[in-house]
Amino acid sequence: MQFTKKVYENIYWVGTNDRGLKRFENMFILPNGVSYNSYIIKDEKNVLMDGVDSSALRTFLENVDYVLNGEDLDYIIVQHMEPDHCGSIDFILKTYPNCKFVGNAKSIKFFKQFYPNDKFVDGRFIEIRDGDELNIGKRNLKFIFAPMVHWPEVFMTYETTEGLFFSADAFGSFNVIEGHIQAKYYINNDSWLDENRRYYINIVGKHGKMVTNLLKKVSGFKINAIFPLHGPVYEDKDSISFILDKYDKWANFKPETKGVNIIFSSMYGNTELASDLLASKLDELGVENIRLRDVSDIDFSYIIADSHKYSNQVFVAMNYNAELYHKMDAFLRELVGTGYKNRHISFIHNYSWGGKSLDIAKSILESGKHKYIGEDFIINSSMTENQERDIENLAKAIKEDLDNQEI
DSSP: OOOOEEEETTEEEOOEEESSOOEETTTEEOTTOEEEOOEEEOSSSOEEEOOOOGGGHHHHHHHHHHHHTTOOOOEEEOSOOSHHHHTTHHHHHHHOTTOEEEEOHHHHHHHHHHOTTOOTTTTTEEEOOTTOEEEOSSOEEEEEEOTTSSSTTOEEEEETTTTEEEOTTTTOOSBOOOSOOBGGGTTTOHHHHHHHHHHIIIIIGGGHHHHHHHHHHTTTSOOSEEEOSSSOBBOSHHHHHHHHHHHHHHHTTOOSEEEEEEEEOOSSSHHHHHHHHHHHHHHHTTOOOEEEEETTTSOHHHHHHHHHHEEEEEEEEEEETTEEOHHHHHHHHHHHHTTOOSOEEEEEEEOTTOOOHHHHHHHHHGGGOOEEOSOOEEEBSBOOGGGHHHHHHHHHHHHHHHHTOOO
């Protein structure tokens, strides 16, 4: 049974939903799955834009067959050779023997790495270079190389006639398609934006400079629709403006929200109590946006996304065997791996019987060129009554800093 969607005149979504996948790239949890987007452009030449994961092969092949409706497939353009998109293209090449495989030099290299025994591509590969164009009839396709957004072979495709942008993994998001395929039905939903941000920050975020290079490259293009490889399509002015603005902030490591994200770990509750007391003091000072996250109990990808979202962070460093608590250590290293920088940060430190957890935490974060706010709040096992003023002073320093920021 086919499951297809018309997304533009003579352009059809032939992708699939995957609710069974529990972790994207076997790392990032997926409470509501993910979509694999693929599109067919029908013209004098029929073009398939990318494939899907091999787990969704049967539905995908039925979708392609249904939309082609007896016509042949002339080209498959593979913008991104990651298996969740290329896991089906060998079957496409086998099913449609006249179909040409369009990609760049690195695309064919990756194809041969993933499919060392398949010869379907021999004599059928069309190598493109940055800026090359392919006319398919009424429509004309221009190829825009976007290396490291987020793999080295990535390119994107701009349809010059109507201003349609096939954007590979850029502008994608977690979650399946729920009936609507247009982004305008999702962008006012905070939970969708959270999943969109989590997708970008954890998968693409490290390569912010390459994303800004891409945005500059296409800044003069008239874009009337964006077709990503995951999540909904952007086909109205407001949705396009919305996602381009988000990408500008994310790629340039700018905070979206003026607020405080407190990230803690606690074995017996004393460090957690200090975190709660700081949050309470911030509330009393009128800070509206406050979030507390326990690294021991939440998938890191959520906390990392929030760390990029908020202007201020408080990292609660706790000793464990004279080192930094293992999950906090792992979290901070993963956070830094996403390119985290240019934030205003503060510290709470619980050292109990000794150790260097605070020094380790600061060392991990030092490459981000952050601004340190307030005095480190340091406790030995648990807070004492006379330390309440110290935590109030840290809260006041953070509040003053927030008041002086413009976002």
